Amino acid sequence: MKSTSFLLFFFAASFSGIAQKPAGMTVYSGHITDEPGKRIEYATIVLLKDDIQKAGVTTNDEGDFKLEVENGTYTVVTQCLGYDPVRKTIRLPLSHPDTISLKQSSYALKEVVVQAKNIERKADRFILSVSPSSGKDGTELLSQAPGVWLTDENISINGAQGTKVFVDNREIKLTGEELLSYLRSMKSEEIKRIEVIPIAGAEYEASSRGGIISITLRQRQYNGVQGNIMMGTALSSSLNRYLPSATLNARMGKWTVNAAASGSFTPKNNSEMTSSREYTNDSDRFSSLSEFDTRSNYGTGRISSIFEIDTLNSIGAEIEYIGQVSKSSSYSETELTKQGFLLNSTGDYYQKDDYNTLSATANYLHKLDNKGSVLKLITDYANKKSTGKNNYYTMQKEWNKDSTYRSNSDATYQIVTSDISLKKYLKKGMSLNTGLKYTYTFMDDNACYEGLSENQQWNVNPGYGYALEYKENIFGAYASFSADVNRWSFIAGVRGEYTRTSNKSDHIDRDYFDLFPNLNITYAFNNLKTWMLVGQYARNIERPAFYTLNPNRLQTSDYSYNIGNPYLKPTYINRFSATIVYNYRYTLTIGGSLHHDLIREFCKQDATDPDISYITYENHNIENHWFVAANIPLQPTPWLDLTANFVGVKQDIRMTEEAAFAHHYLAFANVNTSFRLPEDITLEVQYNGTSRLYSGNSEIASRHIFSLSARKKFAGNRFLLTASVNNIFNRYNNFVSHIDAYTTRSHYESGSLGRTFKVSLTWNFNSGKKIKKKTVERSSDSERNRLNEK
Known part of the structure; x- marks a missing residue:
């Protein structure tokens, strides 16, 4: 353990010295709200230069965003289903986080012209951010996740045996049709993100040989009953x-x-x-x-x-x-x-x-x-x-x-x-x-x-x-x-x-x-x-x-x-x-x-x-x-x-x-x-x-x-x-x-x-305001x- 601690300290010290942003790079961050000031989650924000997309992201469930780009002048395009799109010009770097306000639309938003990714690849996993307005159930969302295989009896990553499914960090021990029925009962309004981990990391049991599918539910803030x-x-x-x-x-x-x-x-x-x-x-x-x-x-x-x-x-x-x-x-x-x-x-x-x-x-x-x-x-x-x-x-x-x-x-x-x-x-x-x-x-x-x-x-x-x-x-x-x-x-x-x-x-x-x-x-x-x-x-x-x-x-x-x-x-x-x-x-x-x-x-x-x-x-x-x-x-x-x-x-x-x-x-x-x-x-x-x-x-x-x-x-x-x-x-x-x-x-x-x-x-029933579900x-x-x- 002493040698492991030394290596981790060495990695941290090394990265702290090289993790500086290259010359000419900056972080553009902020949040998106509606007119009353309420944060908007899963809005799309992209940066264009000469009508070419240079960066794009979706806001998190707190309405925050962060992009890393080169310094310069950009056209910012922000849009979300049910709101009028907003376009503006900015010059980076900014001295403070930006706030963008969207106005609720009286008509349905047409096809999105510029898109931000809803799938992100980290070092060890794919992360699928789920839009609450997609109207899909859990199995439909999983079928869109990279490498996930769904059959009438099993769920796996690239066909590997032993894949485990977690919901809010708790392993779901159901199998076969019972597991699929459980996932179908979940709706996109409940699911915040799906993570696909083909090779489980050190924090998981050494016996996790088939990879991990981790589903994170949204945090709801009010009292109520749901089921x-x-x-x-x-x-x-x-x-x-x-x-x-x-x-x-x-x-x-x-x-x-x-x-x-x-x-x-x-x-x-x-x-x-x-x-x-x-x-x-x-x-x-x-x-x-x-x-x-x-x-x-x-x-x-x-x-x-x-x-x-x-x-x-x-x-x-x-x-x-x-x-x-x-x-x-x-x-x-x-x-x-x-x-x-x-x-x-x-x-x-x-x-x-x-x-x-x-x-x-x-x-x-x-x-x-x-x-x-x-x-x-x-x-x-x-x-x-x-x-x-x-x-x-x-x-x-x-x-x-x-x-x-x-x-x-x-x-x-x-x-x-x-x-x-x-x-x-x-x-x-x-x-x-x-x-x-x-x-x-x-x-x-x-x-x-x-x-x-x-x-x-x-x-x-x-x-x-x-x-x-x-x-x-x-x-x-x-x-x-x-x-x-x-x-x-x-x-x-x-x-x-x-x-x-x-x-x-x-x-x-x-x-x-x-x-x-x-x-x-x-x-x-x-x-x-x-x-x-x-x-x-x-x-x-x-x-x-x-x-x-x-x-x-x-x-x-x-x-x-x-x-x-x-x-x-x-x-x-x-x-x-x-x-x-x-x-x-x-x-x-x-x-x-x-x-x-x-x-x-x-x-x-x-x-x-x-x-x-x-x-x-x-x-x-x-x-x-x-x-x-x-x-x-x-x-x-x-x-x-x-x-x-x-x-x-x-x-x-x-x-x-x-x-x-x-x-x-x-x-x-x-x-x-x-x-x-x-x-x-x-x-x-x-x-x-x-x-x-x-x-x-x-x-x-x-x-x-x-x-x-x-x-x-x-x-x-x-x-x-x-x-x-x-x-x-x-x-x-x-x-x-x-x-x-x-x-x-x-x-x-x-x-x-x-x-x-x-x-x-x-x-699916729900009384009162949506609950904050924890497990x-x-x-x-x-x-x-x-x-x-x-």
Whole structure:
């Protein structure tokens, strides 16, 4: 830490000496108001010289602006929707901030002739400033953000897995349709800005490998109540799912109260998998059919409260509860021919799993100045209890043999975190961000397997049972320094994490210390920053999710099962990229993600019965992804938006140190087209395509999905009706697994993956003046994600 502090001091001292404005440059700043003197946010102000735009910006939510240009005489053009444009001539430099007053217009403002950017590129992120008058919802705004991919089930940056979504510094742990519905309920009037961070900095967890999408809401100043209620459903011939949710935000004097509840109720979810094998010898044959009926109920509730002690200090607390019950039954039929002898078998399986998670958060925030400097203290606790009951019955017809066995499992997970951070804005566009964090994790997981003997007695099978007691302590510290110097922008940081793990059941203890450096550099080729070059590097870690460590054996058919691996090691990732940015939003990126000990699913033969295969998790020695990504947003007409994202990947895999590299070429595409029709109707067509994918000794066939959705706003935007059909052409998944004795080919059809019709209705309500919405920050969201079920 002493060496890190010295480096940061050296950077600060160096930049303080060079951050002077070049000769002939000046800062033109001020604010824009209406005639009564009220500040106007998101007004456009540009500087022209000989009718050529030299600089442009939009005012912030306080109506302030700041531009850096050369000294000289300029024409200032200021305009905002609903106001008459103002043109005037000034000579720079000015001795004081300028004030520009706009007069409210009696007619609608026509097409803007000169434009200021609403997308800004910083060293490590894109910042999309949202106009409150755009009339778009959260997903429409995200689809315009550079590099953001939206599918019917996921949100990512350039297709990378593990992207996290934050709203007002709180991670949104919803996934799939629930997350998309939540974002659709948000309106442009609520959203201040959207930040897209492809490579997370040192202030984020070292496990933030997929980047960050951060949404900041507007600060409203008056008491009142605001919220929304949503009811949605997803239907197909084999799926019935209902998705209710509600939020309530209230401000009363110095108190802010937020509450939210959501659920996912699935009374019907049928799926089917067919499998066949190709043996190395031509005499053996294998085919199986498995039918699944999975029903689940999921619910979450959250309430938080914030008290503003004064203008500089506030405290907050939040309690959240999550519960899920899942019941799954399956039936399988298998035909196996061994050396000319036919074996027919059937299996009935029943599984019930439920878990309950209770978490609590408390924080204290102290503002140090009006620049955004803040001191934060956050503590967080999460407790999850999980139980499972499984029953298995198999019958082998030729031998008239049957077997019955059962298993019972229970697990307790606990996560405690404590976090202190300081962000200090310095002079001349510099800032320093430092913090300390401690995380304690405990897992106690047990399972007992019993078989029914011929005399109808239950006997314990010690080979299948297990007891896993796992502890993890992580001590983290980070520091990052940022500066803007003329056309250059820098962020350099490092995060250090000391980790101690103890697996008492398997006598596995690990102690290790890691440094996770992060560097972001941006250079603008012109003053308007319409052409920019961005370089980024970060080192990340991916710790095993708890379900991958769990050696619980889950039977999927007579000849296949899934099982975890308690010996997994964490994955280390070195990520780097170079991006060319044109006109703030067109991007072309080349880079690489180099993985060491990457955790992958792997297909193996059972040691006791070679005809049985199973899926487990292993560490690949090396897996490197070299990629090129393009983001192309187009708006050929005011009523049509088209955003196309393409990624090409060269995948190099070496499973063990002794193995040779295997090379594959992958392609991904995501295209969204939005049509804004009369009567506040939006029609959206979406395409998502992936080439054949490779993982371990398994493959996933290529898949191309087309979806169509329509959204209608009515009653003054208080109601939003959404209807969609996902996977119009009903494309399913196909898998291939290769082991020495045979190759298995499987076709999987699921109600949630096939053609699905979805409808939702959202009611947004607001009483009194718009509220000032604040949320409680928490520090352990990335660790809590490891609790998620697969």
